[in-house]
Amino acid sequence: MDVDIEGIIQCIKQGDENGVQMQLQQFNKEYAQCFFFDAEEKERRRQRKLEEFKKNKVRDYTDSDSDNEERELENRSLILRENLAVVLVRFIRTGVKRRLLRVSLRSLRILTRDKKILGHFVSDAALLTLAKLAGLVTSVASDESSDTDFYDSVIASLTEAKVLQGRSDEDEGEAEAIDHNEEIPAINEDSNSDISNINSEDPDSNSWFRSHRGGSHQKALERGRKDRRESKMDGEEEEEEE
Structure with a gap:
């Protein structure tokens, strides 16, 4: 079952604590034993498979459409996890109920397995927030940006990711259509050339006939x-x- 990370962010923005808790529990259950692998790690795995194929002389390995779609999906998932990490840190800083705090901290612990988003946890605001929860500091500097501006920027980032993915899908569809249209005239030209060759290849044949x-x-x-x-x-x- 796919976890609706964007739905979690929307619930946090709307202040729906029950919805946040339910969806974070689903997120924690889904990714409890999961480690996130970025595109670089997947590329290394693909190269290892390629070397094994060549070594065993089984067959050559080539990129397929499914590989490209998998990369695009992973890029969008990475953007969603990055935004979820930022939103969760801010959500915890506002002060949440104990039961929801435990679920949120567990989600943060799962997200820290992804090295691509660790940078969002080492910012001053994030470190001070976590230090306060650990009892190391007593106060945290307030964020200058308003909630409206913060969530608007997050939603804009998610929207941009959707637009980029839609454009890439459209480009692939147009490329396939162009390739298909180029193949059809080529077939017609070949058939026409065959007929013309029959008529023009031996001009004496018609006169002989x-x-x-x-x-x-x-x-x-x-x-x-x-x-x-x-x-x-x-x-x-x-x-x-x-």
Whole structure:
């Protein structure tokens, strides 16, 4: 079951604590034993598979459409996790109920497994927030940005990620359509060229065909003339005999 990370962010923005708790519990359950692998790690794994294929001489490994789609999906998932990490830190800083705090901290612990988003946990605001929860500091400097501006920037980031993914899908569709359209004229040109080759490859063939038909017709006429001459000679011989 796919976890709706964007839905979690929307619930936090709207202040729906029950919805946040339910969706964070689902997130924690889904990724409890999961380690996030970025595109670089997947590329290293792909290279290892390629080397194994070449070593075993099984077959060459090439990128497929599914590989490209997997990379695009991973990029969007990374953006969602980055924004969830930032939103959760700010959400915890505002002061939440104990039961919701435990769920949120567990989600943060799961997110720290992704090295790509660790930078969001080492900012001054994030470190002071976590230090206060640990009892190391007593106060945390307030964030200058308002909640409206903060969540607007987060939603804008998610929207931009969707737009980029939609554009990449459209570009792939247009490229496939162009390739398909280029193949059809090529087939028609090949068939037309074959027909033209038949007609123009040997120009003497058509004239031979016409002359051959005319020659056979002429021979038929010649046989008719010969037959008439033979019948005339036969008639003269019969008159002489009488």
